[in-house]
Amino acid sequence: MIKQFRDLQLQQMDALLKTWKATQLSVRPKSGWVRAIRESLGMSAAAFARRLGMTPAGVRKLESAEASDAITLASLRKLAQALDCELQYALVPRTSLVQQVKNRAETVARERLRPIAHSMALEDQAVQEPQNKLQLELAIKDLIEGSRRELW
Numbered sequence: 277m278i279k280q281f282r283d284l285q286l287q288q289m290d291a292l293l294k295t296w297k298a299t300q301l302s303v304r305p306k307s308g309w310v311r312a313i314r315e316s317l318g319m320s321a322a323a324f325a326r327r328l329g330m331t332p333a334g335v336r337k338l339e340s341a342e343a344s345d346a347i348t349l350a351s352l353r354k355l356a357q358a359l360d361c362e363l364q365y366a367l368v369p370r371t372s373l374v375q376q377v378k379n380r381a382e383t384v385a386r387e388r389l390r391p392i393a394h395s396m397a398l399e400d401q402a403v404q405e406p407q408n409k410l411q412l413e414l415a416i417k418d419l420i421e422g423s424r425r426e427l428w
Contacts, residue, residue, distance in 0.1 A: 279421065286373050296368045308343035310355045317359070327358045377420060380427045385415035 305312040314324050321332040321339075328335065338355060341347040349365060356363040369376060389412060419427060 282424070286377065290372045290374055293366070293368060293373070296366045306343065308339055310342050310352070310359065311339040313359050313361065314339075319359075324358065328354065377424065377427065378416070381416045381419040382412075384419055384427055385412055389415060 307315075314321070321335045325332045325335045338347060338351055342352060342355070349363070353363045371379070389408075
């Protein structure tokens with residue numbers, strides 16, 4: 277039952293992230309989204325600072341922090357609210373989570389089988405390629421079905 281829940285959780289997260297993956301997001305402007313939106317609205321740094329209850333220098337500092345990836349999510353959320361924007365945040369995997377688990381299981385299985393195959397070859401007991409492939413597939417299956425913590 278736990279394995280079924282774990283697999284369902286993985287598939288549901290993949291489905292949720294598929295929407296984000298399909299969305300072609302624009303590249304962040306060089307000056308950052310906050311400053312680009314503020315300037316597009318024709319809002320000065322002073323006016324923005326008044327909305328936030330801070331100094332224009334504080335606004336410039338936060339805008340620079342966003343542009344250099346040094347801003348906190350809490351600060352970015354506050355700036356977005358002041359611009360009447362919604363902050364959306366997501367980690368979008370390059371490949372599906374299911375595929376990442378499969379790839380990692382294969383890597384771990386190969387690492388585990390390599391010393392065994394090497395020792396057997398030294399003792400002139402090397403296994404033929406079809407058996408090697410089968411052994412690898414079984415090891416991958418065991419890793420995927422077992423505790424995923426062993427993958428990492």
